[in-house]
Amino acid sequence: MIEVKNITKKFGNKKILKGLSFTAKKGEITCLIGINGAGKTTALNAIMNLTPLTSGEILIDGKKLTKESYQTIAFIPDTIAMLSQMTIRQAMHFMKDFYTTWNQERANELLNFFQLTETQKIATLSKGNTAKINLMLGLALDVDYLLMDEPFSGIDIFSREQITSVFTSHLIEDRGVLITTHEISDIEHLIDKVILIDDGIVVKDFNAEDMREQEEKSILDVMREVYVK
Amino acid sequence: MKNYLKLVSFELSRFIKIYIALIVVTTVSQFAGVFSQSRNYAATVNQTLQQESFSLNDYFVSYPPLTFINVTVSGWFIIPIIFSAAALVFYSFFIWYRDWFGKNAFIYRLLMLPTNRINLFFSKLTAILLMVLGLVATQLILIPLESALFNQLLPDYLRYNLSTQTIISSSEYLSVLFPDSFIQFLIYYGLGSLVLIVLFTIILFERSFHLKGIVFGGLFGAGTFILMLSPFIIQTKLSPYYLYPIENFAIELFLGIVISIFSIWVSHYLLNKKITV
Numbered sequence: 001m002i003e004v005k006n007i008t009k010k011f012g013n014k015k016i017l018k019g020l021s022f023t024a025k026k027g028e029i030t031c032l033i034g035i036n037g038a039g040k041t042t043a044l045n046a047i048m049n050l051t052p053l054t055s056g057e058i059l060i061d062g063k064k065l066t067k068e069s070y071q072t073i074a075f076i077p078d079t080i081a082m083l084s085q086m087t088i089r090q091a092m093h094f095m096k097d098f099y100t101t102w103n104q105e106r107a108n109e110l111l112n113f114f115q116l117t118e119t120q121k122i123a124t125l126s127k128g129n130t131a132k133i134n135l136m137l138g139l140a141l142d143v144d145y146l147l148m149d150e151p152f153s154g155i156d157i158f159s160r161e162q163i164t165s166v167f168t169s170h171l172i173e174d175r176g177v178l179i180t181t182h183e184i185s186d187i188e189h190l191i192d193k194v195i196l197i198d199d200g201i202v203v204k205d206f207n208a209e210d211m212r213e214q215e216e217k218s219i220l221d222v223m224r225e226v227y228v229k
Numbered sequence: 230m231k232n233y234l235k236l237v238s239f240e241l242s243r244f245i246k247i248y249i250a251l252i253v254v255t256t257v258s259q260f261a262g263v264f265s266q267s268r269n270y271a272a273t274v275n276q277t278l279q280q281e282s283f284s285l286n287d288y289f290v291s292y293p294p295l296t297f298i299n300v301t302v303s304g305w306f307i308i309p310i311i312f313s314a315a316a317l318v319f320y321s322f323f324i325w326y327r328d329w330f331g332k333n334a335f336i337y338r339l340l341m342l343p344t345n346r347i348n349l350f351f352s353k354l355t356a357i358l359l360m361v362l363g364l365v366a367t368q369l370i371l372i373p374l375e376s377a378l379f380n381q382l383l384p385d386y387l388r389y390n391l392s393t394q395t396i397i398s399s400s401e402y403l404s405v406l407f408p409d410s411f412i413q414f415l416i417y418y419g420l421g422s423l424v425l426i427v428l429f430t431i432i433l434f435e436r437s438f439h440l441k442g443i444v445f446g447g448l449f450g451a452g453t454f455i456l457m458l459s460p461f462i463i464q465t466k467l468s469p470y471y472l473y474p475i476e477n478f479a480i481e482l483f484l485g486i487v488i489s490i491f492s493i494w495v496s497h498y499l500l501n502k503k504i505t506v
Contacts, residue, residue: 050340051505052437070343081337083243097235098342123332 001025002047002073002145002178007056008200009042016042018200019056026144026176028192029167033184033219035227039200040180041078044147047178048075060145071101073145076138078153080130082122088133089118092140099141106171107140114162128159135163145176152183160186188219196226232344236352241359244320248360251316252367255309262305263375267382270295274387285386296389297376301400310402313364317357321425324353325432329506336506346500350429350493357425361418365406372396372403416478423485427453430492430499437503449495453488457481 002024009017017039024030032040045051047058049065060069075081082091088111096102111118114132116125122133131151138146152160160183166172167190181187188208196204204226211217241248278288300306328336339349373393380390397403408414431446438445455462460480464471472480 045506048341049501050337052503067343067345070341075337075341077334077337079337080333081335081341082333083335084332094239094338098232098344100343 001061002176003057003059003062004043004047005057005059007043007046007058008054009039009046009051010054016200017046017053017056020197020201022195022202022205024145024176024178024193027174029172029177029179029187029190030193030195031184031187031191031219032178032180032195032197033223034180034197038197040197041149043197044075044077044149044178044180047147048073050075071099071141072143073147074138074141074143075147076134076149076151078150080122080134080137082133082137084123085121087119087121088116091122091133091137092118095137095140101142103140103142106142107136110136110139110166110171113166128155131155131159132163135166139166139171143175145178146172148177148179148181150180150182152181152186164190184219184223191219194219194222196223198227232342233348233352233355236344236348237355237359240324240352240356244324244356244360247316247320248363251309251313251364255313255364255367256371258309259306259371259375260378262303263300263379264382265305266300266303267295267379267388270299271383271387294386294388295383297379297391297396298399300375300379301396301403307402310368310406317361317364320360321357321428322432324357325429325436329436334506340500340504340506346504347493347497350433350496350500354422354425354429358422361421368403368406412478419482419485423457423489426489426492426496430496433496433499433504437499437505449492453492456488457484460484 004020004022006019006021007017008015008019016037020039020043022030022032032043034040042051046053047060047065058065060073063069065073082094086094092102092104092107095107096104110132114129114136116129116132120129122130125133131153135148135151138148151163155163164186167177167187179187191208194204194206194208194211195202204222206222208219211219211222274288274292277283277292278285283291328334328339340346342349376391376393376396380388391399397407398409405417408417427450431450434446434449435442460472460477
């Protein structure tokens with residue numbers, strides 16, 4: 001389980017996170033929702049130790065993040081974390097070189113599914129295909145937790161559909177997924193847990209299924225209640 | 230260790246095209262310099278002999294014969310060396326900033342590698358040092374080859390034959406690149422490495438604290454500079470030759486090692502606790 005405990009983060013005089021706390025369990029898709037500037041990306045960066053916290057604590061399966069943790073948790077940022085001059089094959093070699101959890105079979109499976117070829121250069125890919133490669137580089141790691149920052153941001157509907165279908169496949173099964181997105185409609189039916197954040201704190205968190213069954217409200221309905229006042 | 234070596238190889242591969250271009254430019258320019266200098270010299274001698282009705286013996290009473298040292302002070306020879314050095318100085322900054330800026334933020338990947346983050350520091354440092362030594366070694370190979378071409382282009386009576394060692398020790402620039410003694414080599418290249426280590430720490434201060442980081446980095450750089458000069462500053466107050474040269478060397482060596490270790494420790498701390506993507 002990923003445990004984010006009362007984390008705060010200041011950029012200069014501006015407080016971005018003001019005591020954010022939530023958990024994301026293995027085997028569940030947890031969605032972090034908030035308007036721009038709410039602190040979603042900062043929270044993911046903090047989990048991966050890509051930005052220092054002012055205070056608070058983050059635990060992965062009860063332990064603080066170490067270099068070994070990067071073999072059990074992967075982050076897919078909203079921009080591809082690979083050199084654009086590389087071909088897809090070179091990018092995969094790079095991952096294979098450094099990660100013992102790299103699963104080449106799964107990478108090939110994803111490449112086939114996305115209908116991309118190894119010889120293509122990352123720089124020449126469309127935005128949608130770049131997002132798919134970014135996703136492939138994260139998903140092909142045999143990790144317990146996957147963090148995804150806006151995986152649908154600015155990409156065409158067909159690419160979004162392909163990426164969404166990944167969420168229902170065995171590629172995600174049994175893993176803990178923590179995702180931030182604006183395109184909630186694409187994955188609403190897949191989300192297990194929702195965490196609504198605003199101005200650096202959690203304003204509401206709930207189980208999406210329970211909300212649908214008990215209160216007959218969609219995630220969008222709850223978002224309207226919380227954000228549209 | 231394995232990841233460090235992989236990162237070094239990766240860093241070298243990222244600069245290899247520009248690096249080869251630098252070697253090619255240096256080689257072509259210096260050989261062109263040998264060719265042009267020797268041809269111009271032969272033409273000048275012929276012209277002077279014809280115009281002044283000198284004999285060759287008379288000519289060499291008034292003018293010295295050409296040596297390879299004359300070639301080494303020409304722009305053809307020096308400019309590519311300065312250009313290569315400037316390129317490596319520029320790349321010492323770029324090797325970090327290229328990972329943050331540009332179309333893709335590769336720094337995400339580097340910082341998330343399952344290895345000690347200080348390996349990023351050491352791999353970039355090693356890559357720059359290897360590139361410097363590689364260029365120096367290339368120059369060392371080029372000098373005897375260029376000297377051989379020089380000897381081929383000019384007849385015996387128009388030139389002095391010089392050994393590679395004499396050529397190097399007679400040139401202001403080359404004697405810095407190839408010091409006379411191993412101790413001097415350690416001093417020059419050790420100081421270069423120290424400057425690079427401190428520079429990397431300053432860059433990491435900036436990458437961690439941005440505007441404030443420039444101030445912190447500036448103070449850190451100034452502090453290390455003053456500390457390195459402190460034995461000499463103190464001696465100017467006491468007496469200019471208060472310490473023997475060997476004592477000065479020992480103190481500077483000690484300070485250099487202490488500053489390097491401290492700078493690496495600060496970089497390790499910044500990379501693990503303060504760096505931000």
